[in-house]
Amino acid sequence: MSGALSRASAVAVLGAGTMGAGIARVAAGAGHRVLLFDTVADVIEGALSELRARLGRSVERGKIAATEADRIHASIAPVEDLADLAGAGLVVEAIVEDLGVKRDVFRRLEAIVAPDAILATNTSSLSVTAIAAGLDHPERVVGMHFFNPAPVMPLVEIVSGAATDRGVAATVYQTASAWGKSPVHCASTPGFIVNRVARPYYSEALRLLQEGVGDEATIDAVLSEAGGFRMGPFTLMDLVGLDVNLAVSTSVYEQTYHDARFAPNVLQQAKVDAGHLGRKSGRGWYRSDVPPPPPATVTPGVAVSVVRLGLDLGHAEGLVERFEAAGLAVERDDSVAGLEIGAALVIPTDGRSAAEVAPEHSDKEVLVLDLVPDWQSAERVAVTGSRNLPEDTLATVAATLGAAGLAVTRVADVPAVIVMRTIAQLVSVAADAAMAGVASPEDIDLAMRLGTNYPAGPFEWADQIGVDRIVAVVDRLRSFYGEERYRCAGWLRRAWLEGVPLRSLATETVAHGRGETRIEATRDND
Numbered sequence: 387m388s389g390a391l392s393r394a395s396a397v398a399v400l401g402a403g404t405m406g407a408g409i410a411r412v413a414a415g416a417g418h419r420v421l422l423f424d425t426v427a428d429v430i431e432g433a434l435s436e437l438r439a440r441l442g443r444s445v446e447r448g449k450i451a452a453t454e455a456d457r458i459h460a461s462i463a464p465v466e467d468l469a470d471l472a473g474a475g476l477v478v479e480a481i482v483e484d485l486g487v488k489r490d491v492f493r494r495l496e497a498i499v500a501p502d503a504i505l506a507t508n509t510s511s512l513s514v515t516a517i518a519a520g521l522d523h524p525e526r527v528v529g530m531h532f533f534n535p536a537p538v539m540p541l542v543e544i545v546s547g548a549a550t551d552r553g554v555a556a557t558v559y560q561t562a563s564a565w566g567k568s569p570v571h572c573a574s575t576p577g578f579i580v581n582r583v584a585r586p587y588y589s590e591a592l593r594l595l596q597e598g599v600g601d602e603a604t605i606d607a608v609l610s611e612a613g614g615f616r617m618g619p620f621t622l623m624d625l626v627g628l629d630v631n632l633a634v635s636t637s638v639y640e641q642t643y644h645d646a647r648f649a650p651n652v653l654q655q656a657k658v659d660a661g662h663l664g665r666k667s668g669r670g671w672y673r674s675d676v677p678p679p680p681p682a683t684v685t686p687g688v689a690v691s692v693v694r695l696g697l698d699l700g701h702a703e704g705l706v707e708r709f710e711a712a713g714l715a716v717e718r719d720d721s722v723a724g725l726e727i728g729a730a731l732v733i734p735t736d737g738r739s740a741a742e743v744a745p746e747h748s749d750k751e752v753l754v755l756d757l758v759p760d761w762q763s764a765e766r767v768a769v770t771g772s773r774n775l776p777e778d779t780l781a782t783v784a785a786t787l788g789a790a791g792l793a794v795t796r797v798a799d800v801p802a803v804i805v806m807r808t809i810a811q812l813v814s815v816a817a818d819a820a821m822a823g824v825a826s827p828e829d830i831d832l833a834m835r836l837g838t839n840y841p842a843g844p845f846e847w848a849d850q851i852g853v854d855r856i857v858a859v860v861d862r863l864r865s866f867y868g869e870e871r872y873r874c875a876g877w878l879r880r881a882w883l884e885g886v887p888l889r890s891l892a893t894e895t896v897a898h899g900r901g902e903t904r905i906e907a908t909r910d911n912d
């Protein structure tokens with residue numbers, strides 16, 4: 387089997403809720419006849435009238451022609467009985483997230499649809515392998531994981547279970563492409579790609595809050611204005627729903643046999659217990675009825691007119707351009723170990739706290755500068771400093787960076803500050819996922835950029851920041867906290883030791899499908 391599903395084939399969508407309705411619209415928009423089934427007839431009716439209204443708005447906004455809107459609406463036929471799905475070439479199941487219910491539905495479907503029909507599930511957390519197990523033909527079951535809202539979000543994770551036929555996965559991949567989506571292949575492992583690799587974005591933020599490094603607004607501002615993330619983690623959790631976010635975290639943690647890297651945080655559980663679920667309940671990390679508090683920002687003093695910079699600024703090199711564009715005189719001097727701004731020596735983070743770095747530079751007031759992945763667009767930087775850092779030294783640094791258009795946030799003196807530790811953990815977890823055969827580095831990068839709107843993919847960050855720096859940061863977090871959550875992924879350490887790009891390790895094996903092979907090999911050995 388190869389190529390996309392023929393447009394002449396009907397697509398059945400099971401479940402007319404949030405996801406099913408969206409998927410039906412996508413398939414109909416691509417030219418398929420869609421059969422929409424739900425156990426609750428009213429839900430289908432509601433979905434179709436909602437679709438009518440949405441299509442109408444798209445026509446008003448000039449996004450689609452009225453005839454096209456009519457065609458899409460007319461292409462979706464409600465069906466009352468599962469048996470009416472007999473003619474479908476592809477079934478996309480988007481019903482309740484319950485393994486028993488999904489298995490039962492697939493078992494019944496097997497007896498209804500043609501032998502070559504593909505059975506896809508939109509599950510976001512269940513094992514595709516488990517859903518398919520026990521069927522006569524588990525090889526035709528595949529995950530087709532859309533993101534919400536399905537008509538808008540481009541990413542679709544094509545999830546292969548242990549028994550999924552590669553041709554089936556390839557057809558569904560091609561079909562998603564033909565529907566205008568950007569598919570990626572992955573193996574059926576906890577959280578697939580996005581829900582697994584994204585965990586540190588939330589868990590590091592929660593840890594920083596727990597440690598009193600900064601409040602929610604400050605951590606959010608640093609990750610968005612310095613890190614380049616579209617939305618800070620606390621704002622994002624409020625949007626997604628703290629309960630939903632906690633459920634995903636807990637599910638990945640449970641399914642990975644309590645891998646410490648995925649451990650949920652008690653702060654979040656407490657919020658959920660309190661009913662503070664985010665925007666939907668009017669209160670989460672923030673309150674909907676009052677504006678969010680401003681992020682902690684250092685009040686600028688008097689800027690210096692000349693900054694002295696070392697020759698090797700590492701990840702802070704991009705700051706030079708910002709200084710020069712702002713008309714600041716920049717002197718490059720090999721004897722300077724970072725950025726000399728007045729009495730301060732600002733050193734780009736290598737994972738150590740200011741207290742760890744300061745003894746090496748006892749003649750200066752040491753500040754550690756957080757990672758800024760894109761200096762051109764950054765509006766803020768985070769720094770940490772020693773406990774007795776004079777206020778006026780900090781104010782001078784803030785004024786000088788302020789002259790280059792950067793607000794300065796000072797946070798408590800923890801290793802790898804905020805952005806560096808978050809990105810290092812994201813890279814480590816992504817490297818581990820690629821190593822485990824979950825997906826290829828390219829697909830992981832694409833999935834994270836499209837599924838979470840990250841400014842770059844983890845493997846792109848590894849290329850950009852350097853594997854040596856990331857390994858150093860993760861190792862220092864590990865030694866500082868003594869916790870397994872900061873263990874370095876095997877591939878990350880290998881790439882560093884062997885001096886090769888992280889992504890190159892994936893070319894030694896065929897990434898897609900390797901996960902399935904490994905799952906099967908493990909089972910054979912049991």
Ligand code: NAI
Pocket residue numbers: 400401402403404405406423424425426429479480481482483484487491508509510511531532533534
């Ligand atoms: P929903 O609750 O909005 O819709 C589920 C629909 O399935 C309901 O209308 C319900 O009546 C119907 N249903 C339940 N059992 C059925 C059965 N046996 N046969 C036919 N219809 C049945 O749920 P939602 O959010 O659309 O989720 C559906 C699936 O998509 C779940 O597996 C979920 O994990 C997954 N998903 C959800 C996302 C989201 O953001 N909501 C994102 C990606 C995947």
